[in-house]
Amino acid sequence: MNGFGAGRGALLGGLLVIMAGCSGGKETRTSIEDLRGEVLELRRKVVETNTQIEDLNNRINVLRTLIERGQVGRTSVPKAEEPRPERRPPAPVPAPEVQPVPEEHVPRTVDLSSSLPQEQYAKAMADYEAGRYDLAIVSFDAFVRAFPDHEFVSNALYWTGECYYDKKEYLLAIHQFNKVVEKYKNGQKAPDALLKTAFCQLHLENTSLAEKLLRRLLAEYPTSVAAGKARERLNTLKGN
Structure with missing residues (x-):
């Protein structure tokens, strides 16, 4: 009886470990989804803040121009009944020097109206090709939300993944690439x-999983250009 009880206890313990592992996997996926949402929200806030800064700089430049032209601070002198000593108007206060923000560093507000x-889509691609990955991510995301049924949606998702890949944010890149493979097989x-x-x-450094994905690519898209690249990479991995 004691042996039977001990065996049953070990079995229950093993089941609990397996259940905990499954739960941990779900929590990890949920955490990745939450993290991506927080990153996108943070990027939107950065875009809004920088746009406000740009607007403030423009207002300061306009004010400086008006001051230089003498159109600000000018007051009319009432006609005096008796002659008064001539007074020189006070020198205008110089406007503070404001360095304009370079255009390529000012995030653009995404207006799809x-x-x-x-x-x-072309604007988002231009940002990507110019290396403005954060802007491109925001623009591609706005495109997908505004035109969810457009034929370029799968491309927008793919290039969002490329943005994250070039930023070396590989987990976020995987999340985007998986959307393309799952929704637009x-x-x-999809092969790319x-x-x-x-x-x-x-x-x-998940070499084993990478090899499985490369073999899957060869099996599902054998005639694609991506399949040729997958074959080359597999040969390289075997050589190592």
Whole structure:
């Protein structure tokens, strides 16, 4: 009886460990979702703050121009009944020197009210190609939210992943690439997204998982350009 009780206790203990591991996995996925949401919200706040700074700089520049032209602080002198000594007007107070913020460093407010989907997508791509990854992330996200049924949505998700990849934020990049593979499996960007997911895993030193993803790419998209790159990377890994 004692042996049976001990065995049952060990079995229950093992089940508890497995359940705890499963729960931990769900919590990790939830944490990643929460983290991504917080990052996007923080980026939006940064965009709003910098836009306010730009507006303030513009107002200061306008004020300085008016002061230089003598259009600010000018008062009319009432006609005196008796002649008075001539008074010189006080010298205008010089406006503070304000260095304009370079255009490439000022985040753009994403306004989709009057722009066509193609125009908004093109702006986001221009930001990405110029290395303005934070701006591109915000613009691509705004595009996906505003035009969820547009044919470029899968591309926007993919290039958002590329932004995170270039920023070396590999977990966030994986999250975006997975959206492309899961939601647009037959789309043009699915093979590339699967390839980049494998590359992210390599950067995270998850070599075994990366190899599985590369083999999956060869099996599901054997004729794609990405498959050729996957084959080359697998050969390199085998050589190591």
